Amino acid sequence: MLALMGFLMVIVFMYLIMSKRLSAMTALMLVPLAFGIILGFGPDLGAMSLDGIKKVAPTGIMICFAILYFGVMIDAGLFDPLINKILKAAKGDPLKVIVGTAVLAGIVSLDGDGSTTYMITCSAMLAIHRRLGIHPMVLPAMAIMQNGVMNILPWGGPTGRVMSALNLEAADVFVPLIPAMIAGTIWVLFVAYRIGLKERARLGTLQMQDVIAETATAVVDIEAQKLKRPHLFWVNLSITVILMAALVREVLPLNVLFMIGTSLVLIINYPKIKDQQARIATHAANALPVIAMVFAAGIFMGIMSGTKMVDAMAGSLVSVIPSSMGPHLALITALASLPFTFFLTNDAFYFGVVPVLVKTAATYGITPAEIARASLIGQGAHLLSPLVASTYLLVGLNGVEFGDFQKYTLLWAIGTSLVMLAFSLAIGIIPF
Incomplete structure (x- = not known):
C-alpha cells in the first residue's frame, strides 16, 4: 500500500505541475501532506516535514548567498569580458553560442556541484542568450544535460554514495566509466549543435537585432553602468577563483563559503551600507522564490x-524483476536507474535499492562494481527529478516553469543515459 501510494503521489505531483494546475512550490507541500493524511500519518506530518526542511536547509542557505554573490559579481561587471569575447567569437550566431554554453557548463561542472555550475553558466551566458533571442529553455537544458554527465564524478555525489554503500574504490567504479562520460558529453554537444541549427534557421545571425536590443536597453545600461567596478576586476576575479578552489577542496562547507564571499564582495565593491542594502534588495527577488x-x-x-x-x-x-532475467541484471539495473533515480532520491536508490540488486546479481556472477557502474547510467536524466533541489535554482535563474522545462529537456536527457549505456555495453564495462 505504501509503495502504491508513493508512486501515486509522485504521479499526482507531476501531473499537477505539468498541467499547471498548481505551482511546483505549492504542489511540493500540499500533495505529500494530503497523501500523509490519507495514510493516517496526520499527527506525525509536522515532525516529518521539519526533518525534511532541516536536511535541505544548508542547500537553501547556500542558494541564497550564492545568488547574492553572483548577482553582485554581475553588477560589478566580472563576467562582462567573457560575455564580450563569446559574443565576438559567436558573431551573432546562435549555434556557436549554444555549443559554447554546453562546453562552458562541462568545464564548470568539473567541481561536481550542480548549483555552482548553474550559477556560473547562467551568469556568463544568460545575457547572451537573451540578447540573441534564443529560446529560453535552451540555456538551462544545456547546463543540466552536461551537468548530468559530470554528476558521475566521484565528488559529485551519486558515485560517492554507491562506492560507500558497496565498499568500492573510484578505480572500480568511476575510472571505467570515463569513456562513457566522454560519449555522453559528445551527445550533449550533438544536441547543442542540432538545437543551434534550428535556432540559427529561426533567428539568423541577428546583427540587426543586436542593434535593436542595445537601443532598447540603453536606459537600463546607463543605470547598470553606474554599478560596474572595472577597476576591481582582478580583485573580484581573484576572490571568485579562491572561492571555487576552496569549494573543490572543501575547505569549508559550501554555504559558509558563499556567506563569507558575499560579505567580502559587498564590502569591497559597494562600501556604503546603503548601496549594499540596494544590491541585496535587488537580488533577493531572484533568491526568494528559489529558496521557497x-x-x-x-x-x-x-x-x-x-x-x-x-x-x-x-x-x-526490486521485487518485480523476474528471476529469469537474473543474468542480465546489470543491463536491467542500468535501464531501471532511469526511473529509480527520477522517482527516488539518490540516497534511497544507492543505499536502499542497489545493495539488494548486488546481492541478487552475485548469484549470476555479476560483480558489485559492474552493478555500481550500471546504477550510475540514470544520472543523465536524474537532475530533472522534482526531488533535486539544485534544479529549482536553475529554472529560477532562467525564469522558466519547472514543468515546461521537464517537457522540453527530458527526452534529450534520457538520450544522454542511453548513449552512455550503449557505449558502456559496447566496450564491456557493463555486461549484457
Whole structure:
C-alpha cells in the first residue's frame, strides 16, 4: 500500500505541475501532506516535514548567498569580458553560442556541484542568450544535460554514495566509466549543435537585432553602468577563483563559503551600507522564490522518508524483476536507474535499492562494481527529478516553469543515459 501510494503521489505531483494546475512550490507541500493524511500519518506530518526542511536547509542557505554573490559579481561587471569575447567569437550566431554554453557548463561542472555550475553558466551566458533571442529553455537544458554527465564524478555525489554503500574504490567504479562520460558529453554537444541549427534557421545571425536590443536597453545600461567596478576586476576575479578552489577542496562547507564571499564582495565593491542594502534588495527577488521551492521540496522528501513510502517503493521496484532475467541484471539495473533515480532520491536508490540488486546479481556472477557502474547510467536524466533541489535554482535563474522545462529537456536527457549505456555495453564495462 505504501509503495502504491508513493508512486501515486509522485504521479499526482507531476501531473499537477505539468498541467499547471498548481505551482511546483505549492504542489511540493500540499500533495505529500494530503497523501500523509490519507495514510493516517496526520499527527506525525509536522515532525516529518521539519526533518525534511532541516536536511535541505544548508542547500537553501547556500542558494541564497550564492545568488547574492553572483548577482553582485554581475553588477560589478566580472563576467562582462567573457560575455564580450563569446559574443565576438559567436558573431551573432546562435549555434556557436549554444555549443559554447554546453562546453562552458562541462568545464564548470568539473567541481561536481550542480548549483555552482548553474550559477556560473547562467551568469556568463544568460545575457547572451537573451540578447540573441534564443529560446529560453535552451540555456538551462544545456547546463543540466552536461551537468548530468559530470554528476558521475566521484565528488559529485551519486558515485560517492554507491562506492560507500558497496565498499568500492573510484578505480572500480568511476575510472571505467570515463569513456562513457566522454560519449555522453559528445551527445550533449550533438544536441547543442542540432538545437543551434534550428535556432540559427529561426533567428539568423541577428546583427540587426543586436542593434535593436542595445537601443532598447540603453536606459537600463546607463543605470547598470553606474554599478560596474572595472577597476576591481582582478580583485573580484581573484576572490571568485579562491572561492571555487576552496569549494573543490572543501575547505569549508559550501554555504559558509558563499556567506563569507558575499560579505567580502559587498564590502569591497559597494562600501556604503546603503548601496549594499540596494544590491541585496535587488537580488533577493531572484533568491526568494528559489529558496521557497527548496524548503517546499524538503517537506516533500521529509514526508516520503518519514512515512517509509520511499523504502516501500524501493522494495517493490526490486521485487518485480523476474528471476529469469537474473543474468542480465546489470543491463536491467542500468535501464531501471532511469526511473529509480527520477522517482527516488539518490540516497534511497544507492543505499536502499542497489545493495539488494548486488546481492541478487552475485548469484549470476555479476560483480558489485559492474552493478555500481550500471546504477550510475540514470544520472543523465536524474537532475530533472522534482526531488533535486539544485534544479529549482536553475529554472529560477532562467525564469522558466519547472514543468515546461521537464517537457522540453527530458527526452534529450534520457538520450544522454542511453548513449552512455550503449557505449558502456559496447566496450564491456557493463555486461549484457
